[in-house]
Amino acid sequence: xxxxxxxxxxxxxxxxxxxxxxxxxxxxxxxxxxxxxxxxxxxxxxxxxxxxxxxxxxxxxxxxxxxxxxxxxxxxxxxxx
Amino acid sequence: xxxxxxxxxxxxxxxxxxxxxxxxxxxxxxxxxxxxxxxxxxxxxxxxxxxxxxxxxxxxxxxxxxxxxxxxxxxxxxxxxxxxxxxxxxxxxxxxxxxxxxxxxxxxxxxxxxxxxxxxxxxxxxxxxxxxxxxxxxxxxxxxxxxxxxxxxxxxxxxxxxxxxxxxxxxxxxxxxxxxxxxxxxxxxxxxxxxxxxxxxxxxxxxxxxxxxxxxxxxxxxxxxxxxxxxxxxxxxxxxxxxxxxxxxxxxxxxxxxxxxxxxxxxxxxxxxxxxxxxxxxxxxxxxxxxxxxxxxxxxxxxxxxxxxxxxxxxxxxxxxxxxxxxxxxxxxxxxxxxxxxxxxxxxxxxxxxxxxxxxxxxxxxxxxxxxxxxxxxxxxxxxxxxxxxxxxxxxxxxxxxxxxxxxxxxxxxxxxxxxxxxxxxxxxxxxxxxxxxxxxxxxxxxxxxxxxxxxxxxxxx
Numbered sequence: 001x002x003x004x005x006x007x008x009x010x011x012x013x014x015x016x017x018x019x020x021x022x023x024x025x026x027x028x029x030x031x032x033x034x035x036x037x038x039x040x041x042x043x044x045x046x047x048x049x050x051x052x053x054x055x056x057x058x059x060x061x062x063x064x065x066x067x068x069x070x071x072x073x074x075x076x077x078x079x080x081x
Numbered sequence: 082x083x084x085x086x087x088x089x090x091x092x093x094x095x096x097x098x099x100x101x102x103x104x105x106x107x108x109x110x111x112x113x114x115x116x117x118x119x120x121x122x123x124x125x126x127x128x129x130x131x132x133x134x135x136x137x138x139x140x141x142x143x144x145x146x147x148x149x150x151x152x153x154x155x156x157x158x159x160x161x162x163x164x165x166x167x168x169x170x171x172x173x174x175x176x177x178x179x180x181x182x183x184x185x186x187x188x189x190x191x192x193x194x195x196x197x198x199x200x201x202x203x204x205x206x207x208x209x210x211x212x213x214x215x216x217x218x219x220x221x222x223x224x225x226x227x228x229x230x231x232x233x234x235x236x237x238x239x240x241x242x243x244x245x246x247x248x249x250x251x252x253x254x255x256x257x258x259x260x261x262x263x264x265x266x267x268x269x270x271x272x273x274x275x276x277x278x279x280x281x282x283x284x285x286x287x288x289x290x291x292x293x294x295x296x297x298x299x300x301x302x303x304x305x306x307x308x309x310x311x312x313x314x315x316x317x318x319x320x321x322x323x324x325x326x327x328x329x330x331x332x333x334x335x336x337x338x339x340x341x342x343x344x345x346x347x348x349x350x351x352x353x354x355x356x357x358x359x360x361x362x363x364x365x366x367x368x369x370x371x372x373x374x375x376x377x378x379x380x381x382x383x384x385x386x387x388x389x390x391x392x393x394x395x396x397x398x399x400x401x402x403x404x405x406x407x408x409x410x411x412x413x414x415x416x417x418x419x420x421x422x423x424x425x426x427x428x429x430x431x432x433x434x435x436x437x438x439x440x441x442x443x444x445x446x447x448x449x450x451x452x453x454x455x456x457x458x459x460x461x462x463x464x465x466x467x468x469x470x471x472x473x474x475x476x477x478x479x480x481x482x483x484x485x486x487x488x489x490x491x492x493x494x495x496x497x498x499x500x501x502x503x504x505x506x507x508x509x510x511x512x513x514x515x516x517x518x519x520x521x522x523x524x525x526x527x528x529x530x531x532x533x534x535x536x537x538x539x540x541x542x543x
Contacts, residue, residue, distance in 0.1 A: 017504075017507055018516065019511075038446060038477055038478055039445065039446065039478060039481070039516065039517055039521075041477045042445075042446070042475040042476075042478040042481045042521065043481060043521040043522075045475065045476060045477055046473060046475060046481055046483075046521055046522055047521075047522065050522070055476065057476035057477070058474070058476045
């Protein structure tokens, strides 16, 4: 599964578990408008660390938090390289 | 004021009531009737008079016999459990001003303490004239602290016996605890002062062997921590015992463990006691429900004054220890004589529930989570055996809640089954606790680690 698909499948699962209604997800989706709250993002980052073996937000001090879903996926793609 | 003579432990072994009563270890036993005019110290008890004695035996029966003899004779008894790290012994000995060692170990094992008087003890009794005693011996118990040398907590026979009310029957007590810890020592006192007998635990014995041994010896009352009980309930040998009373203490008793015990022992009373080494036994809850009635809180309405301040349970009674002992020992009581237990409680309806330890809190984005509260929610799932909740670092919220879960049926396998169980646990948590407390991650593990004192090992705690 590509990193992008992994991210999206985790987002969908977390939204379901946290009973959040997801907006349709595209590369341009603004993360804060997707329907997930910061707790959901905390869970997302932890689960992605378990699945992908990397937590780009903890490993670097100067990383800026991504705005769109596309940015978010790129952070993981860059970290996985 | 009672005459000092009446306080001595040995006096509880006298009279016709002592007939048939006993201490029984894994490899030997002693009748109270023999102990009345006997010694396990090879006639050397008088050498220990007025001394601060480090009681450091491997064998619990030897320790039990020595405790009876030393009370009223020694100035102090330092009860040293076998799991205390050797590196801590010099500090313990210095703080307690130890000037004699009573042990079944080789003197060379404890030579590093530089204490010349070493009396050998054994788990056997030889005839001897009864001692006169008359001293108010201090019993120094070690706290089971997580870091650094244990603190020394000063009790005496009065504070240790204060919670005990004589009952109509002669109970045969068993305990999963070591009697050199407060929880076990309380059972030792219940047996001696409460007119009963005691079957001792034995380090290294399997749970099945222990249960079979106490079954053979006719156990009627059995005590341990919830972790001890979960381990015992996993052994088929649990079916061999039929106690009248089972008792939990030392950790939060959640509803799940109470229900489990009631199901396995439908005819037994199931009680959970709140006690700590410093505060002593505060109360017992016998209605089969977790937590305790709000009516227990109050000052001047019973033997124990109970108040809640800043969310933590505070206790004042004749059962509390008098002080910590040693150089730089902190104050144990506040200016009003209360012990702050550090156990956090929360009022729900007409009942207080334990939610965790002060300082054991997980901070999820500024919201507090007590691990024990989440564990209680997880443990309500019928497939869950036990759980341990901990903080996992998060770059988003500082921390998130992560749970290690042991299932009752470890044969549940296959991603589908496990994922289904995980969903059910999360759903159950959602229904019962706030969203930030719901575990973000669940890991299924084969077992959880339990400390020598019978409590879940929580790593990463201060």
